Amino acid sequence: EPEVTQTPSHQVTQMGQEVILRCVPISNHLYFYWYRQILGQKVEFLVSFYNNEISEKSEIFDDQFSVERPDGSNFTLKIRSTKLEDSAMYFCASTTGGNVGYTFGSGTRLTVV
Amino acid sequence: LAKTTQPISMDSYEGQEVNITCSHNNIATNDYITWYQQFPSQGPRFIIQGYKTKVTNEVASLFIPADRKSSTLSLPRVSLSDTAVYYCLVGSYNQGGKLIFGQGTELSVKP
Numbered sequence: 001e002p003e004v005t006q007t008p009s010h011q012v013t014q015m016g017q018e019v020i021l022r023c024v025p026i027s028n029h030l031y032f033y034w035y036r037q038i039l040g041q042k043v044e045f046l047v048s049f050y051n052n053e054i055s056e057k058s059e060i061f062d063d064q065f066s067v068e069r070p071d072g073s074n075f076t077l078k079i080r081s082t083k084l085e086d087s088a089m090y091f092c093a094s095t096t097g098g099n100v101g102y103t104f105g106s107g108t109r110l111t112v113v
Numbered sequence: 114l115a116k117t118t119q120p121i122s123m124d125s126y127e128g129q130e131v132n133i134t135c136s137h138n139n140i141a142t143n144d145y146i147t148w149y150q151q152f153p154s155q156g157p158r159f160i161i162q163g164y165k166t167k168v169t170n171e172v173a174s175l176f177i178p179a180d181r182k183s184s185t186l187s188l189p190r191v192s193l194s195d196t197a198v199y200y201c202l203v204g205s206y207n208q209g210g211k212l213i214f215g216q217g218t219e220l221s222v223k224p
Contacts, residue, residue: 033211045211055209093156100162100206102212104158
């Protein structure tokens with residue numbers, strides 16, 4: 001069964017540092033997403049990406065966040081200057097569109113210290 | 114997006130059938146009903162999706178009454194490994210719309 005792959009599985013970073021979370025979506029999928037889940041809380045939508053541009057973003061996705069699909073296979077989330085409150089699990093997801101299920105990766109646990 | 118309401122938690126025992134009901138009174142004509150499962154420290158996993166009546170796959174069944182204002186996820190003969198959070202989502206995802214997760218139902222299966 002095809003998978004969404006995320007790396008690294010765990011990242012620890014100092015406050016104020018930049019981090020890049022990486023994802024390889026399923027190859028024939030067209031829509032890509034980042035979600036986050038703070039410990040004990042809901043899964044929250046961050047951003048959706050289609051046709052090489054952001055299609056929607058949440059209030060959480062401010063100027064400190066950016067996404068990129070640099071080479072047609074990787075999909076990255078960059079946080080420019082991390083804050084303590086950015087500590088969370090970050091999930092990448094993808095889908096073909098057409099009212100079918102979305103496939104999520106296993107996540108990257110980001111810890112900002 | 115239609116608001117959903119589901120129980121916060123449920124307990125069951127191994128081998129029992131578990132039914133989790135979700136209310137979605139303001140579901141729109143184009144909306145589908147989708148259920149996801151999430152284990153601790155893992156991403157949500159798609160279980161089943163339906164529009165009306167009954168849908169069954171190798172994992173679960175989804176029952177949707179004619180008015181579509183609620184739906185029931187049925188897990189046959191649960192095991193300890195079915196302990197997870199189950200999310201009911203309602204929306205039209207034909208063009209890749211975002212998924213909005215609520216708190217979900219925390220199912221605990223006991224031996």
